[in-house]
Structure formats: C-alpha cells, structure tokens
Amino acid sequence: MxxxxxxxxxxxxxxxxxxxxxxxxxxxxxxxxxxxxxxxxxxxxxxxxxxxxxxxxxxxxxxxxxxxxxxxxxxxxxxxxxxxxxxxxxxxxxxxxxxxxxxxxxxxxxxxxxxxxxxxxxxxxxxxxxxxxxxxxxxxxxxxxxxxxxxxxxxxxxxxxxxxxxxxxxxxxxxxxxxxxxxxxDFENQGEMVANDMLNYLPDGGKVAIIQGLAGAGQSEGRTNGAKEVFENTDGIDLVSIQPGDWDRNKAYEITTALIQAHPDIKGIFACNDVMALAAVEALEAAGLNDQVVVYGVDFTGEAQESIISGRLDGSITxxxxxxxxxxxxxxxxxxxxxxxxxxxxxxxxxxxxxxxxxxxxxx
The missing domain is CATH 3.40.50.2300 (Response regulator)
Known part of the structure; x- marks a missing residue:
C-alpha cells in the first residue's frame, strides 16, 4: 500500500x-x-x-x-x-x-x-x-x-x-x-483519476453513467468502484446507471442507446475500456448527441488516440x-x-x- x-x-x-x-x-x-x-x-x-x-x-x-x-x-x-x-x-x-x-x-x-x-x-x-x-x-x-x-x-x-x-x-x-x-x-485509482478528469469538463454537473467490463474481472471492479466513489461524493453529479458491457463493443453500443433514451439529458459516460468507450461514442453520434456528452475510456489504444485527436472521444487513462x-x-x-x-x-x-x-x- x-x-x-x-x-x-x-x-x-x-x-x-x-x-x-x-x-x-x-x-x-x-x-x-x-x-x-x-x-x-x-x-x-x-x-x-x-x-x-x-x-x-x-x-x-x-x-x-x-x-x-x-x-x-x-x-x-x-x-x-x-x-x-x-x-x-x-x-x-x-x-x-x-x-x-x-x-x-x-x-x-x-x-x-x-x-x-x-x-x-x-x-x-x-x-x-x-x-x-x-x-x-x-x-x-x-x-x-x-x-x-x-x-x-x-x-x-x-x-x-x-x-x-x-x-x-x-x-x-x-x-x-x-x-x-x-x-x-491500481485499478481503483484509475477510476478515480478518470472521474476527476471528467468533472473538469462537467462544471455544471449532470447525470453520468458507468459501463463496466466483465463481472468478476478485477480491473473492471476497481475502475467502477473508484469512479463511483468520486461521482457519488460530488455535488451536482447524479450517477444514474452502472451496467456491465462485458468488454464487448456491441453490448456497450446497446447500453448507450438505451441509456440516452432513458436519460436524454445525460452528460457523461465512463466506459471501463476504450473498446466500449468508442462504442458509446458511436451510439451518441447516431443519436446526434456526441457533442453534448463527455465520454472517457481506459487503455489509450491506437484507435482511442485517433478518436481523441479528432475530437470524438474526450479522454482515456493509460x-x-x-x-x-x-x-x-x-x-x-x-x-x-x-x-x-x-x-x-x-x-x-x-x-x-x-x-x-x-x-x-x-x-x-
């Protein structure tokens, strides 16, 4: 420790x-x-x-x-x-x-x-x-x-x-x-760092969600717990959803699509890896909402790097x-x-x- x-x-x-x-x-x-x-x-x-x-x-x-x-x-x-x-x-x-x-x-x-x-x-x-x-x-x-x-x-x-x-x-x-x-x-610290950086782009607060990885995976649980702790202890932030995406791009896309239907005013999504974060971006773009929602992932893959540079994905941790x-x-x-x-x-x-x-x- x-x-x-x-x-x-x-x-x-x-x-x-x-x-x-x-x-x-x-x-x-x-x-x-x-x-x-x-x-x-x-x-x-x-x-x-x-x-x-x-x-x-x-x-x-x-x-x-x-x-x-x-x-x-x-x-x-x-x-x-x-x-x-x-x-x-x-x-x-x-x-x-x-x-x-x-x-x-x-x-x-x-x-x-x-x-x-x-x-x-x-x-x-x-x-x-x-x-x-x-x-x-x-x-x-x-x-x-x-x-x-x-x-x-x-x-x-x-x-x-x-x-x-x-x-x-x-x-x-x-x-x-x-x-x-x-x-x-320190996977929990990953989640904390991502959540805190997301808050810099959410000065007015709002609704946020977490897309987890596979149930039982230590990195998913740690990242989720770290981000959850930050979000739940920040005034003006409302954590409305935590759902498992199983590291799967299609599942993350479906979760995001359902999420924006249930919460059209959502302001932030943290996905526990870049594959799912990029899927969230695609779902938001399909709904015309990508410029209204801050999206972060984890791993800083090559595709994530290109997406951040182009302004589609907002951030990652590496x-x-x-x-x-x-x-x-x-x-x-x-x-x-x-x-x-x-x-x-x-x-x-x-x-x-x-x-x-x-x-x-x-x-x-």
Whole structure:
C-alpha cells in the first residue's frame, strides 16, 4: 500500500508540473565479457527520440525494481494474456515479444480465444505448467479462473508472476497456492483519476453513467468502484446507471442507446475500456448527441488516440504497455536469478484528454 501511495504522489507531481525527467543512469556498463552485465534503464523501452512521458513512467517503475537483474541468458518465459480480440492485449503481445528480444529472453505469448472464455484460459495455463518454462507471467480473466493452473505451476516449481488483473489471493492460499511476484495497476485509482478528469469538463454537473467490463474481472471492479466513489461524493453529479458491457463493443453500443433514451439529458459516460468507450461514442453520434456528452475510456489504444485527436472521444487513462511488459520480464529475470520479491510493483498512470493528447505522440 505504501508503494502504491508513493507512485500516486509522484504521478500527481508529473501531471501538475509537467516535469519530464530523463532516465537515471544506474551505473557504468560492464564491458568485460567474462562478467555478468546488469540491465539498466538506458537499455529501455523509450529511446531519446520517443515520448518523454514514457521515460518518466519507466524511471518510476524501475526504481521499484531496483536492483536490476543480470542480462538474460536465453531464459524461457511463458506469458498468458487475456485475448487478442482486444487491441490492448494484442499490443501487449507485441511489446512482450519486443522486450524479450531486448532482454535476452525467449518469450512465448498465449491467450484465450475471447475475453470471457475462462475455461480455455485455464486449459492454456494447465498446458503451460508442464512445459519447460523458467517462469510464467499471467493476466487472468477474473480473480478465480486460473487458480488451479497456478497451483499446477507451483507443483512443477515454475515461478508464477501475476501481471495486471489480480488473483483472489485468499482463495489461492486456501488451496496452498502462491504467487512469486505481482506487477499491477491500481485499478481503483484509475477510476478515480478518470472521474476527476471528467468533472473538469462537467462544471455544471449532470447525470453520468458507468459501463463496466466483465463481472468478476478485477480491473473492471476497481475502475467502477473508484469512479463511483468520486461521482457519488460530488455535488451536482447524479450517477444514474452502472451496467456491465462485458468488454464487448456491441453490448456497450446497446447500453448507450438505451441509456440516452432513458436519460436524454445525460452528460457523461465512463466506459471501463476504450473498446466500449468508442462504442458509446458511436451510439451518441447516431443519436446526434456526441457533442453534448463527455465520454472517457481506459487503455489509450491506437484507435482511442485517433478518436481523441479528432475530437470524438474526450479522454482515456493509460500506462505504457512497453514499460509494463518490460517490467514484467525484468521481474521474471530477478526471480530466476534468485532475487527475493516481497512487494507488489505498481505501474504509474497518466490521464490523456483532448487538451494534452499531443503530448503523447510516440506513445507505446
């Protein structure tokens, strides 16, 4: 919890003051080929020609990972993500593979067929638990679906790292399972940050709604709870609807269509990912109401970035997938090299809106 608060404080400083600090040097490069070389931030996800906000995020995240592990020696890391049907996870796959090449790690990325297919995702993890991986990084569809597979990996002595959406640790512990590392996002803080930024564009208040993701998904619940807390404690804001969109574009479109029929004077919609937010924008455009309703999503996908630039979508919240995946692989290296991991690692966040979107050119 303390680490989480530090990250939040640092991010506030970044957002308010606009300080863009380059990555710090973690020591001179070891040029002796007979001695191990420690990885550092200079060999990073963001080159000097790329977005400085990425470098700022990376500095914050790498400080939590210090000391850096030695360069990879061809370790085999299996990665299980949620589904390639979501552009966010498709991008994460690409970033994992790129980071693996840079870090000297063999990375295999697998996924479930769809975002709601909990059974297939578990079957995939079960198969990974009998392979020759040095570690497994996984992002579960919900808090419980991968617990049997985690236990099988534990029994096979394969270290497991939970990246992103969380596991029900109480249920895991009751079955004598354990995690070797956690790298995640404060999803509740995501919801809080989005809601607070939306309020800047709603000076007169009004009715707002939340479109959730899949029931039981930790990121959906956290984002919803964070935004709900802000909306319900803000004078002049009336939270009129919270409905599950299941990360599905069509469902989000239908929810928005019904929402504006029931509440034609609605002023704001927060969708728990960009896929659903973009669907909400499409439904509002079809009704001729897009210029009257503030819409925010989560993930800052390429399509969302284009939509914000064009003035269709109002905002999103992001963390760098390039930094996030690199940090996950660094954590895997640290564990493989015998470093003890005691605390969760938290990825810092950044709000993107129509007023600052041009600062995110080169984002990855």
């Amino acid at each position: 303390k680490g989480k608060k530090i990250v939040s404080i640092l991010l506030v400083v970044i957002m308010v003051m606009g300080l863009f600090v380059g990555c710090s040097d973690r020591g001179e490069e070891n040029t002796d080929a007979d001695e191990p070389t420690n990885l550092d931030v200079e060999n990073s996800a963001a080159s000097s020609e790329e977005n400085l906000k990425i470098k700022e995020m990376e500095t914050i995240l790498m400080d939590q990972l210090d000391p850096m592990p030695e360069t990879g020696k061809g370790e085999n890391v299996g990665v299980l993500i949620i589904s390639l049907t979501n552009p966010f996870w498709a991008n994460m796959k690409e970033k994992y593979e790129k980071a693996g090449e840079e870090l000297g790690i063999n990375v295999e990325v697998l996924s479930a067929p769809t975002e709601g297919d909990t059974v297939s995702q578990l079957e995939t993890l079960d198969g990974m638990a009998v392979k020759d991986y040095d570690s497994i990084i996984f992002s579960p569809i919900d808090g419980n679906n991968l617990i049997p597979g985690i236990i099988r990996a534990n029994q096979a002595n394969i270290p497991v790292i939970n990246l992103g959406p969380g596991v029900n640790k109480e249920a895991l512990g009751e079955q004598d399972g354990h995690l070797d590392g956690i790298i995640t996002v 963390y760098s997938p390039a930094v996030y995946t690199r940090a996950g692989l660094l954590l895997a290296l640290k564990i493989s090299q015998g470093q003890e991991i005691t605390d969760p690692v938290y990825c810092p966040l950044a709000i993107v809106n129509k007023d600052n979107v041009n600062e995110f050119n080169g984002w990855e």
